[in-house]
Amino acid sequence: MLYLDHAATSPVRPEVLAAMRPFLSGVFGNPSSHHTAGEAAAGALDDARARVARVLGMRTGDVVFTAGGTEANNLAVKGIVLAALGTGRRHLVISPIEHESILESADYLRRFHAVDITLLPVDARGRIAPDDLAAAIRDDSALVSIGHANNEIGTVQDVTALAAVARAVRVPLHLDAVQSAGWLPLRDLGVDAVSIAGHKLGAPKGIGALAVRGRVPVEPLLHGGGQERGRRSGTENVAGAVALATALELAETEREAVAAYVGSATARFISRVLASVPEAALTGDAEDRLPGTASFTFAGTGGESILLELERRGVISSSGSACAAGSDEPSHVLLACGVDPGLAQTSVRFTFGREAMPADAPERLGLLVAESVRAARG
Secondary structure (H helix, E strand, C coil): CEECECCCCCCCCHHHHHHHHHHHCCCCCCCCCCCHHHHHHHHHHHHHHHHHHHHHCCCHHHEEEECCHHHHHHHHHHHHHHHHHHHCCCEEEECCCCCHHHHHHHHHHHHHHCCEEEECCCCCCCCCCHHHHHHHCCCCEEEEEEECECCCCCEECCHHHHHHHHHHCCCCEEEECCCCECCECCCCCCCCEEEEEHHHCCCCCCCEEEEECCCCCCCCCCCCCCCHHHCCCCCCCHHHHHHHHHHHHHHHHHHHHHHHHHHHHHHHHHHHHHHHCCCEEECCCCCCECCCEEEEEECCCCHHHHHHHHHHCCEECECCCHHHCCCCCCCHHHHHCCCCHHHHCCEEEEECCCCCCCCCHHHHHHHHHHHHHHHHHC
16 A cells, blocks of 8 residues: 555654653653652653754744644634734734635634634745735734645745745744645744644644744633643643654654655656646646645546545545545635636645655556546546
8 A cells, every 4th residue: 555645644653652652651640740750741741842942943932732733723823813902903814725724713713803814815836925915914913824835735835035024014924834844944934933733744643833932922722720831721742742842853854855855756756647647737836845745636537536546556645635525625725726616626636755665656656646547537
């Protein structure tokens, strides 16, 4: 079985499992407890927080551990905007190609807190222009929230330029780096908040983090014990935090070499698919894209039919975001990029992991895709 859906989730790395195992049994104390067992757990939690902060270029106290990327994005968007309402700032800027956790958080703020939402335009590649961001920001803007790399088409935004626009008018910029962490550098981008998720990096599902610079107020969404410096109540997942820190450090150490290797393999795969499948079209930016992401439309058939044919041939892939699986609606990302709704429903996404593959794997996979499309078209 060839697993090409790493953007949905990745397997737990052996090194990560080994690092977290002691905190599932031996060091099992509650980090809020004032005894030896609790202090040992608290020490591991503090160490994990510092390690995550170093990779992200933040201070240790900026890092809030969450249950995953969706919670981190909710805390960023809702928490920062809700904290700003008392200052008269009730305007949020996002784009229409964001992850559902951003879009639905924005909709919640609109419906229940009368927050005004501006959707930035994107071009056919899914790119946001800094000039459009500058035109969208207002005197009452509370936050700009942008995805670093799109989870469906892989397009990478020019975050440094976008952050400079927001910083010039002192509006915080939150970066959804759930897909880009481990593939792209996250330090020195000029952003004020960053979301990551462990299961995209080789840590287990159920752990993530939001790093928010100390000068940016955040209203907590969970109340109770006051953990995470009052920003996220609930007994901390110590083993998960250790796993996230370990996976993030490993990915960062390997990042440049792995991105080059996987990017080259993905480029060969894309070339083979485009050469072998009539009417196949690559979606997203052909150059500024995540190294391991390739998303296509295949006119004349349905994406779900192709997925079934691929699985019969031992290839696991997806039709887009796992968080929208089961929806009959065409991808909101492709629609925002100007793709026809009917064509958008023929989309299939292939996302490679960090593992080594046989030298001829990209070309063989391209031929399997061609066989699957022909079979789906009948």
